[in-house]
Amino acid sequence: MPEPTILVIGLGHLGGVTLELLARQDWVGKIIGSSRDPERGSARCNLARLGAMAQGYPADIEYLALDLRNVDQVADTIQRLDPDLILSTASLQTWWLPELLPRDVASRLSRARFGAWLPIHLTLNMDLMRAVRDCEYVGPVLTAPFPDVVNCILDRLGLAPTCGVGNIDEVVPKVRWLAAEKLQTPASDVDVTLVAHHALQKAVFRPVTDPAPVAVPPFHLRIEHAGRDVTEEIGGAGLLLEPSALPGGPAWGFLTAGSTVRLVGAFLSKNESPLHAPAPGGLPGGYPVFVGNARVRPRPLDDLSPGEAIQINERSHPFDGIHAIEDDGTTVFEPVTVHVLREELGYDCTHLLPQEAAERAGELIDRFREYARKAGVDLEPTH
Ligand SMILES: NC(=O)c1ccc[n+]([C@@H]2O[C@H](COP(=O)([O-])OP(=O)(O)OC[C@H]3O[C@@H](n4cnc5c(N)ncnc54)[C@H](OP(=O)(O)O)[C@@H]3O)[C@@H](O)[C@H]2O)c1
Structure with missing residues (x-):
């Protein structure tokens, strides 16, 4: 296949970093970066181009102004561009703004849980998927805004994106890292299989500075070392829930973008890779998946049926306020x-x-x- 063209919609904190990382992949052909505000968006694309060139990549990046609220315009544009993959990080408001409030105020508001912000994350994804339905595009559509819930709602409307990005796949590296430390082995020798919803992140990434207990939604975890199940032996659930020293806010974009670039690469590869992703085909929550050849499918597990995996995620919705x-x-x-x-x-x-x-x-x-x-x-x- 010739080098693929990727349409990246949304060039804010997450989309901007993802664009920077994609521009430095030698399997990427052209990137079309798009957002609502041409001044801000074209500047972001120019910076990505310069950065990638400075690092030695050819960086074929173009900017295109696009307003997802204008479904007809978006359908025409997608039809004309016919990209190999669409990635949308566009949202009406980013997730970390409430963190900017004074601590006591932020803490009061956070009792509402993340799903409180649902309409902000749902609106543009719904517009995008209506546009996709209205044109002849049949390639993959990956979306960032709260996919564990948003894509499940869109599935009810017959508008499910192909897959979400991030979330569950941000938890997996934490477990691999801590398990490898405990086993005193390279992380490459550790396999993690996880079924979990976005709602688990609050428990997984409790700060070390405020390790007060939080409600833990259900999850399924299996850790293997050299093919042997060591989940119980090394206290896998304890590792998953260990408080973490991590920054808050937009710096997280690098974690999500790292996972997203790998997922995009897998979608554009002919071979299937075993990964983790939220909302494959509009399912609730996150799953181990096989990704390749522009498709995603949940990975069959020996110790959990597909129905049980879905139930874990459905039972997790309330922990996000749904x-x-x-x-x-x-x-x-x-x-x-x-x-x-x-x-x-x-x-x-x-x-x-x-x-x-x-x-x-x-x-x-x-x-x-x-x-x-x-x-x-x-x-x-x-x-
Ligand atoms: N799944 C995950 O793991 C994960 C991780 C992090 C973030 N997220 C989610 O990703 C989303 C984006 O986060 P962010 O931090 O990048 O937000 P952000 O910095 O606010 O960026 C939002 C982007 O959306 C664009 N946009 C807004 N309205 C648009 C419209 N009508 N048409 C086209 N583009 C439009 C904005 O363009 P303009 O600049 O032109 O307005 C901006 O580029 C949020 O929903 C966030 O919760 C998900």
């Missing part, structure tokens, strides 16, 4: 999520209908910014 996802894609929130948003932001939403996502996202963003302003934090501009 009570249920109904057949028509309506999301019912956990009572605590509704209560905290009502008390803190004056935002009232017990059910999110997909067709109301954009309007609810706009209201949530406005109320959150006003809340931050009252707490003495000005959130403009965000990049």
